[in-house]
Amino acid sequence: MDDMDRTILGLLSADARMSVATLARRLKVARSTVQARLERLETTGIIAGYTLKLGEAAKAARIRATILLTIEPRAQAGILQRLKAVPEVEVAHSTSGRFDLLLQVAAPGTAALDEVLDRIGQMTGVKSSESLIHLSTRIDRAV
Numbered sequence: 001m002d003d004m005d006r007t008i009l010g011l012l013s014a015d016a017r018m019s020v021a022t023l024a025r026r027l028k029v030a031r032s033t034v035q036a037r038l039e040r041l042e043t044t045g046i047i048a049g050y051t052l053k054l055g056e057a058a059k060a061a062r063i064r065a066t067i068l069l070t071i072e073p074r075a076q077a078g079i080l081q082r083l084k085a086v087p088e089v090e091v092a093h094s095t096s097g098r099f100d101l102l103l104q105v106a107a108p109g110t111a112a113l114d115e116v117l118d119r120i121g122q123m124t125g126v127k128s129s130e131s132l133i134h135l136s137t138r139i140d141r142a143v
Contacts, residue, residue, distance in 0.1 A: 001046065004029070008037060009047070016050045053142070062106045063113050064134040067120060068099040075125025076100065082123055088116045099130070 007027060011018055020038065024031040041047040071079055076094070083089050083103070091104040103120070107113035113133075121129050 001041075005037060005041060005046075008034065008041070012047075012050075016052065062108055063110060064104065064106045065113060065117075066132040066134070067103040067105060067117065068095075068130040068132070069101040069103065069120070069126055070098070070128045071100045072125045072127055079123055079125050083120070086116065086119065088112070089120075 004027060008023060011023060011026060020031055020034050024034045027034065038047070069079075079101070080092060083092055086105075088105045088107050089103055090106055093102040094100065095102050105113070105116055107116055117129070117131055120126065
């Protein structure tokens with residue numbers, strides 16, 4: 001990956017709907033050059049897909065939280081399988097340190113979030129959980 005590839009990724013991160021023609025104009029290169037680079041970035045797995053990012057208006061209708069889980073040894077595979085069936089779980093990361101899993105969840109309100117927290121906490125193999133309610137987003141550079 002070179003500087004032009006990184007610039008393409010930066011432009012698409014800001015606006016995934018940007019056309020190849022617009023990318024080419026901004027980079028001052030031929031459209032075919034940008035198209036070839038995009039195909040290579042997709043083929044090599046650097047670009048896995050194109051998506052949208054919800055704005056604050058859509059996010060305001062949901063309450064979000066991070067859940068930190070400590071789990072029993074060798075229980076992670078079973079817990080992850082059960083978490084896949086919980087639609088409110090948006091992301092699950094394995095971690096190092098005090099906690100084994102970090103979950104990002106979203107629910108339509110506090111009652112629904114409370115129910116999700118209870119369901120996750122009662123899963124076989126979960127030793128303990130700690131929940132952090134998201135109040136506001138100060139920086140979001142997610143790509």
